[in-house]
Amino acid sequence: MAERACWIDATSGLAGDMLMAALLDAGAAHDRVAAAVASLGLGVVVHAEPDRRGGFRCLRAQVRVPAGPPVHRHLDDVLALVEAAELGPDAKSYARRVFDVLAHAEGGVHGTAPTAVHFHEVGALDALADVVGCAAALDDLGLLTGSPVVTTSPLASGSGTVRAEHGRLPVPTPAVLGIAARAGLPLTEGDLEGERTTPTGAALVAALARPGVFPAMTVRRVGIGGGSRDPADRPNITRVVLGTAQETVRRPSGDVLVVEATIDDLDPQLWPSVLAAVRAAGAWDCWTSPITARHGRHGQVLTALCDESLRGAIVDTVFRHTTTVGVRWSSWQRATLPRRSVTVAVGPEGRRQRISVKVSEVGDGSRTVKPELSDVESAAEALDLPLRVVVDQLMTEFQRQDP
Numbered sequence: 001m002a003e004r005a006c007w008i009d010a011t012s013g014l015a016g017d018m019l020m021a022a023l024l025d026a027g028a029a030h031d032r033v034a035a036a037v038a039s040l041g042l043g044v045v046v047h048a049e050p051d052r053r054g055g056f057r058c059l060r061a062q063v064r065v066p067a068g069p070p071v072h073r074h075l076d077d078v079l080a081l082v083e084a085a086e087l088g089p090d091a092k093s094y095a096r097r098v099f100d101v102l103a104h105a106e107g108g109v110h111g112t113a114p115t116a117v118h119f120h121e122v123g124a125l126d127a128l129a130d131v132v133g134c135a136a137a138l139d140d141l142g143l144l145t146g147s148p149v150v151t152t153s154p155l156a157s158g159s160g161t162v163r164a165e166h167g168r169l170p171v172p173t174p175a176v177l178g179i180a181a182r183a184g185l186p187l188t189e190g191d192l193e194g195e196r197t198t199p200t201g202a203a204l205v206a207a208l209a210r211p212g213v214f215p216a217m218t219v220r221r222v223g224i225g226g227g228s229r230d231p232a233d234r235p236n237i238t239r240v241v242l243g244t245a246q247e248t249v250r251r252p253s254g255d256v257l258v259v260e261a262t263i264d265d266l267d268p269q270l271w272p273s274v275l276a277a278v279r280a281a282g283a284w285d286c287w288t289s290p291i292t293a294r295h296g297r298h299g300q301v302l303t304a305l306c307d308e309s310l311r312g313a314i315v316d317t318v319f320r321h322t323t324t325v326g327v328r329w330s331s332w333q334r335a336t337l338p339r340r341s342v343t344v345a346v347g348p349e350g351r352r353q354r355i356s357v358k359v360s361e362v363g364d365g366s367r368t369v370k371p372e373l374s375d376v377e378s379a380a381e382a383l384d385l386p387l388r389v390v391v392d393q394l395m396t397e398f399q400r401q402d403p
Contacts, residue, residue: 003340004141004148005217008209009239010155011188014201016130018225018238020137021061024048026223026240028137036136037129039086042066044129051226054235058226061133065125075103075115078128085132089374091139096280097207098131102199104316105178114320127200134204141242143208145341145356149245151212152205154186158196175199179206184309186211192233201238207282210309217243256284256334257308259315261324262291264299271300274321278302281317282310337361337368342402344371346379346393353379355394359402369398 008019024030030048037046043066051060073081082095103114110117138144158171172180172187176197180187183206187197220243227236266274271288278286286304293299302322306314308331315327337360345352355375360368371394380390 003146003245003338004143005215005243005245006141006143006148006150006209007214007217007241008150008152008205009241010197010201010205011153012192012234012238013156013196013227013236014205014238015198015227016127016134016200016204017061017063018227019201019204019240020046020130020133021048021059021225022223022238022240023134023137023141023225024061024223025059025225026141026221026242028140032140033133033136036086036091037063037133039084040081040128040132041084042081042125042128044125046129046133053226053230053237056224056235056237058224058235058237060226060228063126063129063133065129071124075099075117081128082132087132087135088139089372090144091135093280094138094144094207095131095135097282098135098200098203100281100313100317101179101183101203101206102175104182104313105175105199105203108178109174114316130200131204138208142341146358147336147339149215149217150209151215152185152209154188154211155180155202155205156192156196157187157189158192158194160193160195162195171195172197173199176202179203182206182309182312184211193231194229196236206309210307214241215245217241217245219243255308256332257306257311257329258332259283259304259306259311259318259327259329261302261318261322261327262293262299263302263322263324264291264293264297266300266323270321274302274318277317277321278304278314281313282306283314342398344394344398344401346390346397347383351383353382353390355379355390357394357398369395 024033034046037044045064046061047064048059048061051058078099079096082092103117106117107114143150160171161168162171162173176199179202185206219241223240225238229236275286283304283306288300288302291299291301304314311329318324318327339358339360342357342359343354344357345354347353356372358370371391376387376390380387
């Protein structure tokens with residue numbers, strides 16, 4: 001089965017509401033996005049309506065927030081709101097990565113730890129809605145599961161200055177430059193006046209896409225999201241192109257960065273939270289291996305796999321969540337099987353539970369079928385059944401749907 005492909009055109013502008021509007025215009029379910037934003041419990045409402053920018057049709061996503069003074073939140077406060085939102089596990093993981101990218105960028109600008117950053121503009125209600133709304137939309141479009149090919153154009157840099165919490169800032173803003181530097185995102189020449197890429201927009205793309213040209217794909221849908229301004233020089237839009245990846249863009253082999261740290265003085269009870277934090281920072285996978293360290297002490301080697309563009313975020317996360325004083329990395333080669341994700345429903349009518357299943361296909365036609373354990377656990381609890389019974393029902397239903 002061919003993987004999904006997506007290209008993000010940010011050459012004219014990129015903001016959270018623009019990307020969310022483009023995803024909605026490309027087919028994401030408005031009800032699902034609106035429900036996810038409403039589940040934050042902050043009185044925020046998302047409304048989308050047709051509009052025009054530079055003479056071209058587009059969709060505008062407007063975030064309506066309740067009146068009141070802005071609330072400054074720390075990273076932990078924001079992540080707690082994300083965790084409580086009505087999002088699937090993949091969407092929550094993506095939203096956490098976005099805010100982690102933002103926290104590291106703001107921390108770098110102000111010279112503070114990411115956890116100590118006060119999220120000013122990026123922690124405001126509209127930015128929370130943008131991130132959660134985009135996470136729900138991407139999940140609905142199937143761009144957060146399997147191995148989709150997602151690339152982005154250079155980001156519009158803009159020029160001049162913009163008013164912010166700390167007064168007038170040069171454009172591109174320091175946070176946008178920091179995100180671009182850490183994620184390896186290119187910027188276009190600064191011939192566009194004003195702020196064309198916001199920190200939230202840059203972080204949403206940094207946590208999702210690789211820089212690259214338009215991928216080889218069969219185009220299925222095009223979504224266009226408009227910004228709040230309508231300048232005369234060119235349309236203020238973000239475009240999203242969705243399709244089916246052709247074989248030439250599949251990546252069964254390639255480079256993978258291996259990040260490691262040797263740790264022998266961490267409370268063992270903390271390891272689950274460490275692994276969760278490293279995965280939330282964007283690691284494809286991570287684990288620990290037991291060792292005998294100096295003086296016979298028992299310890300662990302923490303290993304994480306990631307893309308080179310996320311090395312900084314992974315290293316910072318390891319330092320922040322463990323007691324290590326050194327992290328090492330190296331580039332390895334790997335081969336991967338084509339993988340797709342399907343959803344299988346189990347249980348009686350009226351109580352059906354949806355479980356995500358990952359299917360890896362080998363060249364000889366055989367395949368490996370692996371259900372998402374967290375989904376199985378939730379279904380077992382809802383149906384009051386043992387895990388093994390739910391897995392048996394799931395595999396039977398899967399074989400019926402996909403023999």
